[in-house]
Amino acid sequence: MKKIMKQDQDVTKQHNKQMILDIIKKQRPISRAEIAKITRMSATSIGRFVSELCEEGLIRETELTSSGVGRKAIMLDIEPGAIYTIGVDMAKKRISFGIMDFSEAIIAQHRMDHKTQDSTPEETAELICNEMEGMLKQTGIPLEKVVGIGIGMPGVINYERGIVQLSTTLEWKDVAFASLIEKRLQIKTVIDNDLKVKILSEYLYGSAKGSNKTALIGIGTGIGSALIINGEVFRGGSNSAGELGHTTLDPNGNLCECGKRGCLQTYIDENSLIMEARRVKDVSDVRQVFAAARNEERWAKEIVSRTALYLGITINNIVCMYNPDTVIVSGDLVENYREIIDLVEEHSDQVIWEPFKGKFRVIPSELKGEAIVMGAGALAMQHFAPLAGTWAEES
């Protein structure tokens, strides 16, 4: 059943104030008159909301020469230093950090090597908190200006409760990670699956800008997917939608680390490439396979071609299930070896279902390594920035 919520003056007021802040954020700098044109609200109402937002320190007035007539106009802009969030990208072997200001720019970055598997979750949380404190000290940002922390990590994440349900990459099960950070720093923290954070990022800042129906495939040590529709990340019943890697292709196929047979990831992720290569040559990483393929060695070319074929199948299957207008392919494997994407094109006639041909575009990730840090910062902004949630309550 849809929302049962009375709409009264307070709700309406909050809605309109949030809308004005949103317009300033997206079209800054902008004049009061332009806001009036967009919203069709009265000058008096706009004036009142703008004053409130100025008093709260979220926006400021700037003087700009407007392009048309040459005379000076008072414009409104976000106050970038009003608040901050910190975005964190936890990967298998490294953790990346970024401080995001209210204008959603990353103003400081930091990266460190860390094998999460070798530490307890408590140790990792302590380490992350120390690093963040160090970054804030260096940049001179007081702790109380940080309204929230967002963390993207691989695995099945209970994002509402802040629990890592299962992460085979981090080797964690049922870890209440968000509260470890919150307790230590007294800053609200949201954690989420890395690919869900990544697609949010591509939607806000990268390849998927302007597309409201975008799917993302991430290929590296595993394979997964995510989807964003009308600005909302598609989560399914318990935030686990998009677990593409464990869809079954062949009930008698390759054995997967999950214990099932024939999971898609056993045909396409980095491990599967290495396993396949070792039938012929003793390779230690995927780089050697691609080097051999570039060197025209037939066994390696066959492996690369087969990977492209299965990437094509993956794209077909995700398009059949989600019907997006854009598919972003991302992850170490495709970002380091672009030739795979070119090869997918060659297979597309064979693997894409006819009615979908020409109905979507396949593009590489634009943000690459930055995507998760930026998306995690944005996620924290959506959750914890002032006035945030006004919209969420309504929908």
Add this chain to the structure above:
Amino acid sequence: MKKIMKQDQDVTKQHNKQMILDIIKKQRPISRAEIAKITRMSATSIGRFVSELCEEGLIRETELTSSGVGRKAIMLDIEPGAIYTIGVDMAKKRISFGIMDFSEAIIAQHRMDHKTQDSTPEETAELICNEMEGMLKQTGIPLEKVVGIGIGMPGVINYERGIVQLSTTLEWKDVAFASLIEKRLQIKTVIDNDLKVKILSEYLYGSAKGSNKTALIGIGTGIGSALIINGEVFRGGSNSAGELGHTTLDPNGNLCECGKRGCLQTYIDENSLIMEARRVKDVSDVRQVFAAARNEERWAKEIVSRTALYLGITINNIVCMYNPDTVIVSGDLVENYREIIDLVEEHSDQVIWEPFKGKFRVIPSELKGEAIVMGAGALAMQHFAPLAGTWAEES
């Protein structure tokens, strides 16, 4: 970007009026006092909206002995005869009709044999219109009380524009079917993919009531799926999400009617069972295969078992992609041969990804043959009933 829409008094008023109508519809009969308790609106406001709804003929007052105190109370109820919609289910060999009243009860039904493939779309539209006129005449419902028609049909349907983009079952391509009906009867018409209509129906009236994250698998002459989240049918970019049947399992697998190899439906739909059986015995339909299996013939048991295995894989793949809390299995194949669902249970350890085990339930369709007629009537109600769209505009 999210909605930019000023909220003013008119919007607020429409919202609250629709909310009250909605509450009466779902909890009828209900008193003004109970509505006040739910909405926390003032008695004056509720009184005003109720008067308007009574004047418009959408609701009526009834006198009921309230259970608690024994004295009579004035209750509010929907006026079932205020308006009607007609729901139509177009299948390969038959067309079913149902007239739905404002209380969303089907008050008249009708079914006819018709092979759509043997007629032009114009002929089929004419036939459907004649049948509907006949039903209205019989029931004494004037044409002008019918606010809309909803039609569910197999295929890729452009539901916003009323166009059948591709239906291999009906053998139609790019047919503007909704406008054929609209022109002939002057009644607004919405068409949609049959499984999307079916899941709406199961959500409103059947197995999925109370579940906000339900997927549906339909298996018969083909295989497809649908998903409903928070009361909204998941449509994807162009209403083609859920095309499960053409996800690829094996690039070297069975040839599919679509021209690709190894599509899921070539392993599990009725055709594939018959093709497989014919390697051993000259069967003409799927009934013979199940009869032989029930008769303990080994070849037939193997086919049924394999079908159950692939149904298990289908369920795993849909759960991985959509992460629903409920999966409804529907369609002639599973509705006529329930033993398949029991067999799926046996395979589930082998085919369901560990983190999802125990996190969802698999249930058969409750409405069966009625589902699409009811869902199509409801779809028309959602689109064309008075005050409908008030919510839609906001979200």
